[in-house]
Amino acid sequence: MARAAAVPQPVVVVGAGMVGSSVGCALTEAGFRVHLEDAVPTHAQVAASLGAGVAEPADPDAVGLVVVAVPPRLLADVVADALQRFPRAVVTDVGSVKSRPLAELERRGVDLGRYVGSHPMAGSHRAGPVAADPFLFLDRTWVVCEHPSARPEAVAAVEALVQACRARLVRMDPVEHDAAVARVSHLPHLVSSLVAGGLTDLPPEHLALAGQGVRDVTRIAGGDPRLWEQIVGMNADVISVELQSLQRRLERLREAVESGPEALVAWLEQGREGTRRIPGKHGGAHTExxxxxxxxxxxxxxxxxxxxxxxxxxxxxxxxxxxxxxxxxxxxxxxxxxxxxxxxxxxxxxxxxxxxxxxxx
Amino acid sequence: MARAAAVPQPVVVVGAGMVGSSVGCALTEAGFRVHLEDAVPTHAQVAASLGAGVAEPADPDAVGLVVVAVPPRLLADVVADALQRFPRAVVTDVGSVKSRPLAELERRGVDLGRYVGSHPMAGSHRAGPVAADPFLFLDRTWVVCEHPSARPEAVAAVEALVQACRARLVRMDPVEHDAAVARVSHLPHLVSSLVAGGLTDLPPEHLALAGQGVRDVTRIAGGDPRLWEQIVGMNADVISVELQSLQRRLERLREAVESGPEALVAWLEQGREGTRRIPGKHGGAHTExxxxxxxxxxxxxxxxxxxxxxxxxxxxxxxxxxxxxxxxxxxxxxxxxxxxxxxxxxxxxxxxxxxxxxxxx
Missing domain, CATH: 3.30.70.260 (ACT domain)
Known part of the structure; x- marks a missing residue:
């Protein structure tokens, strides 16, 4: 690998939630200067007290990189604002959906030469700045979504951010990114919620029979509905098509259950094959x-x-x-x-x- | 709780797989004499070498309890055979589905006074006698399914088995049991497989974006297709109805995704509510x-x-x-x-x- 490019500093992190604060901690630990902003000033202060940077304003003209870590619905607004407030800075975001915010920025006529979106595939069931973790991104995939108007030095700056956070860089087109996360993240979340929702009308005696399987399948359905509504809503076009495909496959499953052993075994074999395709936990290959x-x-x-x-x-x-x-x-x-x-x-x-x-x- | 009734011994465990061998280990540890049988003699020997009992035949007239731990498809045959071979013994099984094997035994005109089915809600991703674990059932739910022809002393013997294995006894009618496991076990398994099967046509670059969520949702889809085909097949009537209901709810989800934030938030809230209804890991209440x-x-x-x-x-x-x-x-x-x-x-x-x-x- 080529020598890592430097992250242009100082860095401003806008949004001191779990992900933003963790970016701040990782960059601070790597020796970069980080300024934290949050609509709720206490959040920035908490993040600062945990080593994510300083909760003080940066000199706008000096800022080299802005990392926008706000809920999906606010992305386009906050990115546009950051491009304006920090006239020399490269701006990235860490949102879960990439096409629609980019399209919205283009629609507004914003010059996007200094903007390159990205998406670290790392999370936690905890939220807020107190969940800040400098190692959150260690060895996790972090997708950088180049687009035709992005300047090469902006792409390089965001890739340097990924390296500084010690994540594994994956380059992907925004549309392709959204198709991939629909299948490996958004659809699993909705299906988890589908199963969990089906438990609400069960008597407690039946729920007493729940084992580890249903706990695993429904764990992510415990996530924040307002956050997930935004993620799903932002990627609704892709997800709607995926859900139609899921409906057809569910129909085939029901036919398999009703038609007997061979069809059902073949169907279950396909599921097992799917589990084997998922790469090792931190992106490495399965152990041989x-x-x-x-x-x-x-x-x-x-x-x-x-x-x-x-x-x-x-x-x-x-x-x-x-x-x-x-x-x-x-x-x-x-x-x-x-x-x-x-x-x-x-x-x-x-x-x-x-x-x-x-x-x- | 009343003083535990004694398990009538010696006990014969038919089927030295993971569950049968673990029953043997738990009973041996509790001081009971256990004989192990398996269609593959080496399996019984391995279980014996791990402390599950002895791999030698018992005196048929002396046997007090038989625990049948064979794949679902063989249950009725092996239970009928055990009732005949061990003329004084109470016979139970540990199968995942309870109505259909019972109906099959009734259809054959077998006297079922000495038979009471049961189902320990405990498993492992490992299989076979080498996965034997005397603590497999500790604090786990173990359902005992009484039926009208069962003699009270047979029910008492199976309940004593549950206590000896240190599991939590739940009494349930076979039909109700099958309805409950369809929703909390079989359907989650099929849905996990549905999601996992949807990964098989993804390019590796997309799978590289898989995080912990999809891993959790699809974990159980890695289970043995031939075992799960039997479980699902045995409970196909109930599961078919459940799948139709799932199809209707999936249709409503798609409408929610297409219709906007409020409907989707409500739908996700219902899923989160479902996760909160699942009791604590070992059957206890959620921590307050x-x-x-x-x-x-x-x-x-x-x-x-x-x-x-x-x-x-x-x-x-x-x-x-x-x-x-x-x-x-x-x-x-x-x-x-x-x-x-x-x-x-x-x-x-x-x-x-x-x-x-x-x-x-």
Whole structure:
């Protein structure tokens, strides 16, 4: 990677909520000067007291970068205002939807050479400046949405911001961004809310049967309705089409449930395949697992000894399955371990006298 | 609670998968004799080596309780077989659906006086006997489904099993059970799969934007399609009706998205309300939070001192929000703390010189 460009400073963060304050903390920690603004002055003061910068006005002509972190509905107004108030500054925002605010700014005839929108894919169930976290963006995806009028130095400044916050830069066109977040963020939120809303007319005895599954599926439905209404509303055109597609797929699911095993298994397989496509938590690839097969002889306490030897190896075993050979009185233990430690475990078990082979499938 | 009735022993567990082996471990730990059976003998041996009992046949005439822990499709066959093989034993099962296996047994004319179905609401993403866990059921709901032909002593034996596994007993009619799990378990699973399946045609660049939300919503879609096909298939009548209702609600959601803020906020509020109805993780009530409001005077570093004093109190603060008084130069810090510690924190902060009051809302 090329040497990181510097963030043009001082930086002004407009909106000292959780995301804005966290940007302030991350930039302050990286050595940049940050000024905090909020419609509620106490919020800026709290953010400042937590290390997000200073709650004092910056010299407008000196400001190098403005980060607008306000609710979606206010984005176009606040960005336009920032471009006017800070005549030399590059202006970005951290809103969840990118096309409509850009279109609104274009409609107003604002010169957008110094504006480049962006979107850090990081959140928290907490809100407000007291949830400020300098590591919120660490290794998270942060999308930068270039547009045709943006000047190259403005794009570079926003990309430098992403690097300073130690996030992973992804470049994407605003329209494509909104299509992607509709599917991986907005639709999951609405569906979570759909399931959760279906719990409201259940008697408490039925809710007592709730396990971890429904808790996971409905967790994000606990988010702030007024914030999510704005996000969904800003991306309503895309989401409306997605919901129609969801309706058609739900109809196919109902047919599968009514038509029997094969159709339903195929449908569920597709869901499982979808879960496998999601990259690792912090954007990395899924861990690569490698399988090792150990023969379990027909001897007293063979399994007990084998478990002891595996435990002694002290390596992270993700999964263990047992197979048996119907033609001989032996069984096989399959161990799924991280690909890189597989040779080590194989050697340790071989040394301990076990018959070990890599899996063939 | 009355003194726990004894589990009639020895116990036979048929099916040494994750749930069956865990029942074996919990009962063994509670001092009961357990025999393990599995169509794959190695599975029973693995379970035995992990403390779930012995992998040897029991004297059929002596067996007091049989726990059938096999896939849903095999339930009726294996329960009927167990009633015949163990002529004095009470027989239960741990299947996820209760009406259809019972109806199937009735259809075959099996005498069901010694059979009482049950369903522990506990699972794991792991499968097989190596996932055996004696604490799997600790404080989890375990539904016992009495039916008109069941003898009282059979019901008592299954309830004793629930107590021995340290689960929370819930009594429910089989039809009501299936209606409840359709809504709190089966439908969430299918919807999770619906969202996950929608990810399969996304390009990797779009999937790179996936955050924690979509991961949570789709986690359970990673479950075994062949197991879930059986569960859903067994409860297809109820689920089909639920899916129709979901289709109607999805249609209303689409209308809300297209019609503007108020309808969508109301819809999202209903979802949030649903998340609040789910009882605490282990079946307990949600923690009751109580709010405390502290005045922040307009003095240097007032917030810093306040955060220090709150930290010194060493109490668990769930959330902190800032409000301000537009008419005066003061702010307010709202602290959400467990209701029972609220008076303590209020006293500590008062003593430290802060102006403290309980919240009025």
């Amino acid at each position: 697992w490698s399988r090792l097969v150990v023969e379990i002889p027909d001897a007293p306490n063979a399994l007990g000894r084998l478990f002891t030897d595996i435990g002694d190896a002290g390596l992270n075993v993700e999964d263990i399955t047992i197979e048996h050979d119907p033609t001989r009185r032996v069984g096989y233990l399959s161990l799924d371990v991280e690909a890189e430690v597989q040779p080590t475990l194989a050697a340790l078990l071989s040394d301990a006298g076990w018959s070990v082979e890599p899996a063939t499938d | 939070w109580s709010r405390l409001v502290v005045e922040i005077p307009d003095a240097p570093n007032a917030l810093g001192r306040l955060f220090t004093d709150i930290g010194d109190a060493g109490l668990n603060v769930e959330d902190i929000t800032i409000e301000h008084d537009p008419t005066r130069r003061v702010g307010y810090l709202s602290l959400d703390v467990e209701a029972e510690v609220q008076p303590t924190l209020a006293a500590l902060l008062s003593d430290a010189g802060w102006s403290v009051e309980p919240a009025t809302d």
